[in-house]
Amino acid sequence: MQEIMMIGAGSVGGYFGAHLARTNSHVSFLLRPKTHAAVANNGLTIRSAIGESFTVRPPSASNPQDLPQPDLIILGVKAYDLPEVMDQIEPILMPDTTILSLQNGVTIEDTLKMRLGRERIVGGVAFIYSKISEPGVIDHYKKGMVTIGELMGFETPRLLEVQALFKEAGIPCFLTDDIRKAKWEKMCWNCVFNPLTVVLNDSVAKALDAPELQPVMATIVREVAAVAMAAHRVPLEGDMPEKVVKWSQELRDIHTSMYDDWKAGRPTEIDELNGYIVKRGQEFGVPTPMNEMLTALIKGMMPHESPNEPVVVVEGAVQQPLKFSRTHLSQLALEHQISDVGRVMSNMHGTGVKFKAILDVVTLHLGTDHVTFFSQDGKYSACVTLEQAREFGILLYEQDGGIFPAERGGPFRLVTPGLGDLCANVKQVGRIVFSKGLAQDSRPPEACEEER
């Protein structure tokens, strides 16, 4: 195995790849453009709390065609990046290129072998605690070893070659004749401590030390083991719950990669971990309520809106600022929905919701008596009393089942039929601000009267 291509230089790929590259000049890196730029300029640096700190300057690229064609590909990226990575590497594969995956999750090898061929794949599990400090800089705290195995369990020459590569690089590399079991054992640990550290917003110790969480952790592991058996015919030992707790004592002070991802605002691997258990459990009739709960909690803690979806922000004299998208507005109380505003306003066409419905949702500060509707650009505003807004205000958010058109004042437009002033009909409403007393009002001094 002459040429080695490491994919990714994150906490896993960066650590193992840098070690390999230090002793082997045939290790190159396939990286995202941002990381590639950092590594090309400053090299790849490992700062270790327990071992050596060093920088290597390996060849890297964002396009695999720009790197030597590899005999061995090592995947060190997150499971959710797999589809994109497979697209990239498929064209550069030679008939006997070997692929080793060090990723979390129990589906990686299956996905790889279905798309790229069973013979290529060597399974791996990484045991390491490290973090990306910045692109091209990895902070290493604990462990740093791998277990590898052929999917069929044999000790093949190439398996020994891969082991030798790691050993030359100073990385402990163990062989197993049951890599699937090794992956599922790590899966048990991951399914317990990744979500629990996020939910508890703390380290592994916090979960270990709460007596109430002991049965919860045991149940999570039993559900994972039941799915491993039902869906994959992988039998795990009955004492897995105790083992998972035992392994964790030396990891008491760490957070987990899911915790780090969550804190950094990155996507988590929940779908490949607990979410996967739930999905397979459903397919095979294995109940997994604890994993279902954790999956839902983690998803619930992630940011939700797609950033491009337009929203109206409600703020000012409120206990809690809120954002309303078109979907949110359509879900407000049915009794306040106006399916056809044309019935109350002759020249308008569209769907809206009475401002009353928004008042039912927000919690106002005591004494709040005015509300100002601002256009998105902040240039136009109309300030009315709470009573006026409650009695006359309608927020248009839809027309013919689509977004309320911009040329009519969309995506959100206030209309106030009956108020007697067309100037209050703010187009492109972006912010609704509550206040005590009058606030900013850019309406022209002469009211444009509506026809009666």
Ligand SMILES: Nc1nc2c(c(=O)[nH]1)N[C@H]1C(S)=C(S)[C@@H](COP(=O)(O)O)O[C@H]1N2
């Ligand atoms: N964002 C924004 N909304 C606005 C205005 C404006 O300049 N900017 N003009 C107001 C005035 S003065 C009037 S009379 C009405 C005109 O609405 P129309 O263009 O639908 O007839 O919109 C009101 N809403």
Ligand SMILES: [Mo]
């Ligand atoms: Mo106006």
